[in-house]
Amino acid sequence: MEITFTREAKEFRNQIMAVEGAEKLMHCYQCGTCTSDCPIAKRVPEFRPRRIARLAMYGQKERLFEGDLLYLCAGCYTCYEHCPQEVHVSEIVSALRKKALDEGHLLPGFKALMQSVAEMGYIYEIDEFENEMREDDGLPPAPEPDTDGIEAIMAATGFLDKVEASRR
Amino acid sequence: MKYAFFVGCTTLSRLPGYEKSARKVAEKLGVELLDMPGSGCCGTTYLETLDHKTALAMAARNIAIAEEMGLDIVTICNGCTEVLTKTNKELKENPKLKAEVNKVLANAGKEFKGTVEVKHFVFMLRDDVGLDAIKEKMEHRFTGLKVGSHYGCHMLKPAEVMETEDPENPTVMDDLVAATGAEPIEYPNKLECCAGPVMGVRENVTWSVGLDKVKTVKKYGDVLATACPFCYLTFERCQLMQEDESPNLPVVHLPQLLGLALGLDGEEVGLTHNHVDAMGILEKME
Numbered sequence: 420m421e422i423t424f425t426r427e428a429k430e431f432r433n434q435i436m437a438v439e440g441a442e443k444l445m446h447c448y449q450c451g452t453c454t455s456d457c458p459i460a461k462r463v464p465e466f467r468p469r470r471i472a473r474l475a476m477y478g479q480k481e482r483l484f485e486g487d488l489l490y491l492c493a494g495c496y497t498c499y500e501h502c503p504q505e506v507h508v509s510e511i512v513s514a515l516r517k518k519a520l521d522e523g524h525l526l527p528g529f530k531a532l533m534q535s536v537a538e539m540g541y542i543y544e545i546d547e548f549e550n551e552m553r554e555d556d557g558l559p560p561a562p563e564p565d566t567d568g569i570e571a572i573m574a575a576t577g578f579l580d581k582v583e584a585s586r587r
Numbered sequence: 588m589k590y591a592f593f594v595g596c597t598t599l600s601r602l603p604g605y606e607k608s609a610r611k612v613a614e615k616l617g618v619e620l621l622d623m624p625g626s627g628c629c630g631t632t633y634l635e636t637l638d639h640k641t642a643l644a645m646a647a648r649n650i651a652i653a654e655e656m657g658l659d660i661v662t663i664c665n666g667c668t669e670v671l672t673k674t675n676k677e678l679k680e681n682p683k684l685k686a687e688v689n690k691v692l693a694n695a696g697k698e699f700k701g702t703v704e705v706k707h708f709v710f711m712l713r714d715d716v717g718l719d720a721i722k723e724k725m726e727h728r729f730t731g732l733k734v735g736s737h738y739g740c741h742m743l744k745p746a747e748v749m750e751t752e753d754p755e756n757p758t759v760m761d762d763l764v765a766a767t768g769a770e771p772i773e774y775p776n777k778l779e780c781c782a783g784p785v786m787g788v789r790e791n792v793t794w795s796v797g798l799d800k801v802k803t804v805k806k807y808g809d810v811l812a813t814a815c816p817f818c819y820l821t822f823e824r825c826q827l828m829q830e831d832e833s834p835n836l837p838v839v840h841l842p843q844l845l846g847l848a849l850g851l852d853g854e855e856v857g858l859t860h861n862h863v864d865a866m867g868i869l870e871k872m873e
Binding site for chain 1: 594596597599600601603606607610622623624625626627628630631632633634635636637638639640641644645648691692694695696697740741744745746754755779780782783784785787788789792795796857
């Protein structure tokens, strides 16, 4: 893997490490424990947590932001628990997703999901139809989320604007 | 015993069998589960990876509702459990962050105080109700039913946040299975993730993970038991996606097994909602 380590790349690495949970990136000595235990890496050849850590150490933004790479992590925390250096690659992936969103990148499926939550207060629509089905099962109506409050929270942090402005 | 009941979007809209059986089991054991007015999405485990403060505020809004009720929260989704537990812990331990999040929360007219706990249904049963008390109430016993439990990730991990059981050697689900008379089994890769969270990214990866587990459990046991809506959907759907009918392994929500042993009937625990026919387990009861 050929890597060019420019000043911009170093700056990007520092930005990643400034995100909470990603501070120990440089402790990674590339042992590969994360990758051998990863349920996704077992099935997806291009998803290698060790490689993600390596690319992050050298600030290789374009390669990291390519395609759906960052969104293939299931967040199972296996690498988090097993990392002998407490680098926690899952947290490096999270930090990278945050940086990607800051720069306008978000997978369309994630964008739609977050917009659903802001709009409906749930990830799915739970309305009259669903409540009728629930009633047939003897279940009480689903709680009615305070959608105005939820949208206000997501807007107040600037998150909703970032989601709406994002492209793949 | 009384709790604020946080059901979670997926179960509320897709899995009446899970919600029904959990509610009925609680009732049978004298546990009151109260609905949380105004509650909504926990924020999702995805949101945590996209924006820290928004994720905290979304979860804290729900926790604040339970605080207003003066009750600890019981959850039945691993994702919600992790999101709510992590937020609760982080905000209780960090007053500065709590103040920042409360400023955001004020937009929804809520305040996080830090006065309640969050626990998954299975831990509530084992640790608050107690295995002995549960066994005393059993009206039936399963005999010769081998059950493979799937714990999933977020009821246990990250261990330093969840503080429940050793994620390499959990026993809570197996303990509850054993209380019904059924035989809890060990099987290879028992602790592997269901990969449900990448279903929307690359579906085929999730089905591959799901099928591997289903086939393994089929080899060693009769039924797969889950305690999370995403895990359940993965193991059920990966089978329904197959063109032939193999491997045809029943997947049940753990409270369904408990409910049947507590004397509820198949209808009451919502067994007709299981898309891989699970009625066969009724024949293994005495």
